[in-house]
Amino acid sequence: MSKSRLEAFTDAVIAIVMTILVLELHEPTAGSFAALFEEWHRLVIYVVSFLMLAIYWNNHHHMFQAAKTINGKVLWANSLFILSLSVFPFVTSWMGDFFSDLAPQLSFGIAIMMADVMFFATAYNLKKATDDNETVSVFFNKYYKSWVSIGTNVIAILLGVLIRPELIFILNAVMLVLWVVPERRIERVFQQQR
Amino acid sequence: MSKSRLEAFTDAVIAIVMTILVLELHEPTAGSFAALFEEWHRLVIYVVSFLMLAIYWNNHHHMFQAAKTINGKVLWANSLFILSLSVFPFVTSWMGDFFSDLAPQLSFGIAIMMADVMFFATAYNLKKATDDNETVSVFFNKYYKSWVSIGTNVIAILLGVLIRPELIFILNAVMLVLWVVPERRIERVFQQQR
């Protein structure tokens, strides 16, 4: 089964989700900076969500770059990954309106966790669908990334429930910054620990 | 005539329909779980519609994987298939607001039936456009899938009209679950009956 249509389809969905996130921003009610700054937390949430989606796309791109064949299980894991991403505009917008409430923060945290779990499931099934040993080992080395992500999601949800709801967004956003900027250094640290 | 642009175009449309479905969800009016649960039937409808579209995409992917050439009739059957899918956000949203009424349920049922009929028409014309015998036989074995789908659509519509409108959504959703989970077992059963 060829992988190119799955790649193209996933690209299209991520591109659309990224782009319609902006439709959830409320237009400022006046032409002043004050009116824009009333939206500042929504703008921050927008940029963070956009970067998260860009990272998912980057990782998806790298992962399938290495793959040669896919099967039905990969298709389904990938579809559920896409489903998780598709609710981003909904949970992002709700969280923007009720930033200090647990329900929207928890929905946001669960959506991210689902996306990370399904990304792992896609990677896992992709590895099983591939015979090539070298590619398999590269995938395996990359699994720690999924574990760290899912671990962070769980901790964020726990802290959000136990301490303050806002921590769910903040922890996931901070993790994002750590993830983007010094990706190579983190990779080395983790590979040394193994 | 090359099939790659038709595949890319169909991918784009299905990806967009999947993603704008989420725009039809109403944002909860408060930051509480109660406010989210008021939306629970819309969320269920959303997930069901998303999975339906994912199955259509999967089947489309498999079908064109086997195809080598297309012609004008395939293009037109495929365009009407896309047209049927494109009304999903409209009928899904309407059904979400008036779940117990016949008119939106019937619109939903007819949209799915049209999609299934047009998928069959695409498969039928694709088979006729292909000379390769092996591919043809694979197509033919898969026709039963279309017949079961269209049969379910018709029964759902009849039960909806005669008993309760909600049955249209419920029967199509149950069929979906049967379809996804044990696809191979059903296939074997049907192939033994032939």
Added chain:
Amino acid sequence: MSKSRLEAFTDAVIAIVMTILVLELHEPTAGSFAALFEEWHRLVIYVVSFLMLAIYWNNHHHMFQAAKTINGKVLWANSLFILSLSVFPFVTSWMGDFFSDLAPQLSFGIAIMMADVMFFATAYNLKKATDDNETVSVFFNKYYKSWVSIGTNVIAILLGVLIRPELIFILNAVMLVLWVVPERRIERVFQQQR
């Protein structure tokens, strides 16, 4: 210059325009057939606009199938073609709300005419960018299609201004039906007249 990205880009735009047309449909205010039928003219406009876009895509597909190289002029003619299509949701929605008024009907008529003129400009520049004689002659035989389309657009606009605004939509829609159904017969008639 390779044509594949231009094709993919045009596919994406047409797919999005087709799909967001449905966002312009008003959701019926009740769950009854009466509420749906209040929308009937919008639904007809939706289907007609969708089929128009499907035909543009089909023709674009055929035209670029034959092409080998493109240049900067083709890129720009194609961009203006895309611009014309991108206003379809705007004019379609406006016409749906004020069907008997001249201003929205004229906007709709001009948008279609612009699309047809720019499609012709794309075809013309594509022909000039291609050295292959056989392809050139195929293009040339197809020019009559553009002339008939643009002629119909002009006549529709004239009749709309002079007699009744609705004629702009109706004439373009009737032409569409003629175009889709017996395309080959019309082609033969025109080729005999030449």
Added chain:
Amino acid sequence: MSKSRLEAFTDAVIAIVMTILVLELHEPTAGSFAALFEEWHRLVIYVVSFLMLAIYWNNHHHMFQAAKTINGKVLWANSLFILSLSVFPFVTSWMGDFFSDLAPQLSFGIAIMMADVMFFATAYNLKKATDDNETVSVFFNKYYKSWVSIGTNVIAILLGVLIRPELIFILNAVMLVLWVVPERRIERVFQQQR
């Protein structure tokens, strides 16, 4: 690392941004030309934004046409380029409602400047990722385009702050016209000055 998915992904995002710009147009409240002309400045902004995006796509197309390999830095510069473009519907719509105010004009000016800076960053990293000397020199000759664009952005912002906010839109739009129409002549002038 192959460039085709990055191209396809960028194409999808630009296509969606172009197309949802039209969703930000307010539908005229009546079916008269007067109602449409009340929207005239929004329509002008729409066409200008559309053409800007078409130019970005054209330039992106040309740039990656010449590229052979990409790396992680190119991916990230391109992602930030996409982020800048994705806010176009937001700033365009806000500027349409408060055309004479500084805050929306400045947001628009900064969004364009960010897009130009990130396009330059993409080009710069693409050049560094490529070993082929001929391609490098072509890139280098094209850098002046980025400098002129960014310079215009800065001047527009300064004039907007110091004199009148509207100048930000007007100067960027005029620059656009200069850019599209006689692109080759400008290129020759700049290449002679070097």
